[in-house]
Amino acid sequence: MTTRTPSSGWLSRLAQGSLVKQILIGLVLGVLLALVSKPAAIAVGLLGTLFVGALKAVAPVLVLMLVMASIANHQHGQKTSIRPHSVSLSAGHL
Numbered sequence: 001m002t003t004r005t006p007s008s009g010w011l012s013r014l015a016q017g018s019l020v021k022q023i024l025i026g027l028v029l030g031v032l033l034a035l036v037s038k039p040a041a042i043a044v045g046l047l048g049t050l051f052v053g054a055l056k057a058v059a060p061v062l063v064l065m066l067v068m069a070s071i072a073n074h075q076h077g078q079k080t081s082i083r084p085h086s087v088s089l090s091a092g093h094l
Helices: 010-015 019-036 038-072 082-092
Strands: none
Touching: 010 019, 019 038
16 A cells, blocks of 8 residues: 655645746646637636736735835845835836
């Protein structure tokens, strides 16, 4: 009797792999699903829409937390390069 370790399956190897590979595989599978069954692709597309909407909702909070953590870790007298970033962010909001 053999027992499989959790990391021996192809799905777990994929999950531990590169994010770029995961995204490309997802794109290819989505295109193949659309070619095979358009109604199924539309139904699965709803999950993608919900996921992107959730990311858009969480992104401002994540940016706020990153900025707060960066400010909290700043040491007095430490040289920073915030000026170019703040100028580009300000220009982007115009």
